[in-house]
Amino acid sequence: MKKRISFFLAVVMALTFAACSSGGTTTSEEGTTTEETTTETTTEESGEAASETSTAKSPDNDMVVAMQADVTNLDPHVSSNGVSNTVTNTMYEALVTFDADANIIPMLAKEWTMSEDGLTYTFVLNEGVTFHDGEPFNAEAVIANWERGKADQSLRVYSQTKSWVSAVADSEYQLTITLDAPNNTFLNKLTQVRIVSPKAIEELGKDGLAKQSAGTGPYVFAERVDGGYTKVVRNENYWREGPKVDSLTFKVVPEDGSRIAMLKTGEADIITPVPPIQVEQIEGDSNIVVMNEKGITYRYVTLNKNYTLADGRQPFNDVRVRQAMNYAFDNEAFCQVVFQGYAVKPTSIFSDSIMYYAEQTPYDLDLEKAQALMEEAGYADGFPVTIWVDNTTIEMQGAEFVKQQLAQINIDVTVEPQESTTIADRTALPEDETEVQMWYVNWSSGSYEADGSMRNILHGEKFPPSGYNTAFWNNAEFNQLLDDALVSTDEAEIADLYAQAQAIAWEECPWMFLANDNSITAQRSYVKGLTYKPGGDIVFTTAELDH
Amino acid sequence: MSRYFVRRILATIPLMFIISIFVFMFIHLIPGDPARTIAGLDAEEWQVEAIREEYGLNKPIVTQYVDYMVKLFHGDMGESMKSFTPVSELIAERMPQTLKLVFAGVLWAPILGIFIGVMSAIKQGKIFDHVCMLIAITGLSAPGFWLGLMGIQIFSVQLGWLPSGGLDSWKGFILPSFTMGCGIMAVLARYSRSSMLETLREDYVRTARAKGQKESLVMFSHAFRNSLIQVVTILGLQIGGLLSGSVLTETVFSIPGMGRLLTDSIQFRDYAAVQGLLMLFALQYVLINLVVDLLYGVINPKIRLD
Secondary structure: OHHHHHHHHHHHHHHHHHHHHHHOOOOOOHHHOOHHHOOOOOHHHHHHHHHHHOOOOOOOOEEEEEEOOOOOOOOOOOOOOHHHHHHHOOOOOOOEEEOOOOOEEEOOEEEEEEOOOOOEEEEEEOOOOEOOOOOEOOHHHHHHHHHHHHHOOOOHHHHHHOOEEEEEEEEOOEEEEEEOOOOOOHHHHHOOOOOOOHHHHHHOHHHHHOOOOOOOOOEEEEEEEOOOEEEEEEOOOOOOOOOOOOEEEEEEOOOHHHHHHHHHHOOOOEEEOOOHHHHHHHHOOOOEEEEEEOOOOEEEEEEOOOOOOOOOOOHHHOHHHHHHHHHOOOHHHHHHHHHOOOEEOOOOOOOOOOOOOOOOOOOOOOHHHHHHHHHHOOOOOOOEEEEEEEOOHHHHHHHHHHHHHHHOOOOEEEEEEEOHHHHHHHOOOOOOOOOOOEEEEEEOOOOOOHHHHHHHHHOOOOOOOOOOOOOOOOOHHHHHHHHHHHHOOOHHHHHHHHHHHHHHHHHHOOEEEEEEEOEEEEEEOOEEOOEEOOOOOEEOOOOEEOO | OHHHHHHHHHHHHHHHHHHHHHHHHHHHHOOOOHHHHHHOOOOOHHHHHHHHHHOOOOOOHHHHHHHHHHHHHOOOOOEOOOOOOEHHHHHHHHHHHHHHHHHHHHHHHHHHHHHHHHHHHHOOOOHHHHHHHHHHHHHHHOOHHHHHHHHHHHHHHHOOOOOOOOOOOHHHHHHHHHHHHHHHHHHHHHHHHHHHHHHHOOHHHHHHHHOOOOHHHHHHHHHHHHHHHHHHHHHHHHHHHHHHHOHHHHHHOOOOOHHHHHHHHHHHOOHHHHHHHHHHHHHHHHHHHHHHHHHHHHHOHHHOOO
């Protein structure tokens, strides 16, 4: 009988092992992976490589995209987080947009000019464009969208257009927008102002627009199950070259392993995002193309300058301590260990995909220098400190890595993982109430702005709750540079001011600078016609399936 | 019997009332601010304040509770702050998915579990008993989401027999149903085995055997029926937990059910949705326990309380 039991056990173990070896994760050898794997693969290259290795065809003409989260709202004026934008941008369009290199290019507007003083912009609009509900697109339609924001300031579109003083229709297809002050981010922000049919704004309102689409985009809303999927179909009356696929379905698949499985079985044509640790499961598959794009996400740890030790000293108020922490941190190892090589060492205070990026001299690992700086500042024996971090696996791994690195200069870090909503609440407290000491966090500007990449998290006026400057770092010169650049109309001057600002923050180290994550998505080799923007935004306008 | 029934139902009213206070306090007292989540990262403080005003979040918590209960008694569960839809509509949309899932698990697991348990007890010490208990222990110790992912890996990715998610076809039900049911089957197998073994040692079983009754009759009309009392209690608790406990299965198999609605709502601090769902889960728990109590009376007339 014992023999029979052991035979049964062996069968169970063999089955489990078979499943694990093909589906489980391998953690060995990460140290030997070389830097070649980072950022070099671009969309075009990998696309071509795939078409050579695989001749697989799609069984149908319906594209399925498996995403981690659901759209929060289909009304583009209500929500504008990354996932929602991916979906709503298939149905709605703005006057201008970004290309694959984050340059601003025409969309509903054909061309535009800025006045000398930078206060007025005149747009010439495309003719013959109609909304999904049959209404014509023209200057009046844009004005109605601006007015919607003015009337309901809880809408996101209000924040995006609040600097507009007036919007006037010079003719049916010419529009002049006047601003309260010159603003170098105006066009960047305009890419997020999606134009909704004026008739739909009036008749459907917020409730109606959450259940149907009334944009000018290449796809029309078809059906949706909350938490399940959102399906859009090809807009047959699209005003320019549109999609070849019949439909596009965005499925919500929160579990990472399930998304990978769906891509392998072909149930999904595209999955986003792919966690770095799971890339190797699909890398060798000739039917799958992994897209490894340069990211815009900047990962850092804020150092609250007011953090006070039991003896009254404030270590983070000393720039030498802050610099020492950066010298003690091995960014390359961090990128390899936590992100499996799918991240790069930072060379400024925001990613190089962002406009007006200026390269700085990196803080290369130098323990001796770090120890010397700590000693000079009077902290040779270190100090205890707590770091807050989201309670997801990869975030906690990152914070643990920070803890290990800082132990080398005797800083004793306690990692305190918390649920993200709790952290958001606790970090929104004002300077005299906050308990934050170190916060492991990341930031990205979806509109690729330098201002958007710095102001909210580093400007002296952006202490919580008005912003997220949880380092409570306030540098008058830096603030002034940001303010001057914002209202400047001279490209060269703007670039110069932002370069100076970056240099100051880089030298002053209000944060520990950790990494820029790449954004990883994966698709079946028969998927064609997509554009990937820095940060991983997918443009589906000319989506095609080889079937 | 009917008086007992009415009394039990009336007793659920104060219970639900107390539960409502706990549910309301818990979700409001944990840190996190839905207004901030709605407003977004780039919002100004006054915009966040305006949203708090709009949803009455700046009122004292007791006032908010009273407002909520008054509305609830009028059949209004409030509106979701995340999707601007009435909570009742949200739940109605999600419930069929979870019910299907629960049904798929409940359909086979208790029957198979009890069968395995009873047969193991009868064949105590034999190879059948050992194998069954090994399966039961495995089912108990393997986490549901792991079983689900393994199932996907083997039957969807490797063999290509079953879809990896969704409940769109009968094939789609197989893996989720297996994942949901495995734990219940294992628990019931363990409990019904020990309960059956206990009953088999009772005097009346010995008496039945002594008077020369057929062994199968002894087993099923004397022993089995009496061992059911414990099993029904466990079954009630297990099924009660299924509705709210379906979240892992729903996540692994991408099913938009109530479990996932609950976790998403908690993450967002969508108060009205969390309250509505938790009250509903509490209510079904109370009702299932009521049914269990009534079943006692059916199984063993001695327990009938009037």
